[in-house]
Amino acid sequence: MNCDELKTQLESYLDGELTLSDKRDVEEHLNDCTGCTQAFDALRFVQTQVRESDYKKVPASLKLNIQNQLRDVTGEQTRRAGWFTWLGVGGGGMAAGALATWAIMSFVLFSPLHNQFADSIIESHISALMVDHATDVKTSDSHTVKPWFNGRVDFSPPVKDLHAEGFELLGGRLDYLQGKTVSALVYKRRAHIINAFVFKSEDATSLTTPTLMQRHGYNLVYWSKDGLEFWLVSDLNKKEISQLAQLFIKT
């Protein structure tokens, strides 16, 4: 075997794809030829570099999401993991752009109870838009909306003025979800309407960490705070609906 012949075989030799006799020929040549040995070493060095590059850890949420997705297909009960800590959407995350933010928020957890509830939330959201009855009290003034709920519901939903953050308050209304009266705050971002449902939390152990959920093309975020449960629903993208959730929690 001469140097030219070796060149054509070297890569296959490196990859262990040669027959035994070809392999022996290559090795014999390499024993005698410094030039080719150098070339081989360089090639092997590149391979080593690739091999040593880190195998990235699989996010814990990914496996669970997959398992739940599969259970959705078979119609089985979905698994519920410990609620993930919400790392926050703002700050440095924003600079990395929409996708990075998405990563933080994409802890898609489905439990049958929540799926059922989410469906009624979506239904309510859609019907309010369809009959053009998004608001009972139509005003962008949060100070008007808040007292409007007094006496209509036995809790006081926090009404935020988020105009400066790009979420325009359209007003509020009462709604009924699975037998209970809830308050709905209506916000608008560009052409997207967001319904924020607020009601008294019955479950003492309900989650305090915001969770993003995608269902039938809608994005939902839900969490509970100070005895109230919050559900945001919209066709708005994940990033912006998450942003709204964070504004709700922060301010």
Added chain:
Amino acid sequence: MLTRKDRQRFERLTLPHLAAAYNLALWLVRNPAEAEDIVQTTYLRAFEAFHRFSGNSAAAWIMTIIRNTAFTHLSKNKRSDNLVSFDDVLHQHAKPLKNSFELTPEETFTRHATKVQVEESMNRLSTEYREVLFLRDIEGYSYKEISDITQIPKGTVMSRLSRAREQLQHFMQAQQAKDKRREL
């Protein structure tokens, strides 16, 4: 209709390859959130097509769907920079890169390539090149297996792999030289 039993069998076959699937997706699209999306889509698609699974290698089957999903995703998002293969371009129109036979001793590695240098160099490779490198050098698939996964002829796998390494070597040298100049 897929049953609980199907799901259990599917999980037993495919979930052990989740890390490989995620890492291949990550190598191809270079974005963790997109990679997660691709893996989720892949597993769902695979499960829905479970009855068509031949039963040979679940890993290779998952890898095939991952790469197809990733390439579709890239072309949909018009990440064309990743889609142009340098295979032909380089060898027809441009001066070929030096391979290891033509390097002067000064040009060979100082053997101290840092992790960052390697990673940056790898990021400069085309998606097709990263793909074959991953399947061969990280996952250890044979030429034939890579050919099956990527649906490209074995000869093309070999030349792609060879050029990928050549280019990687070239990029690493350039990176080292750049870093050295910066130090001075």
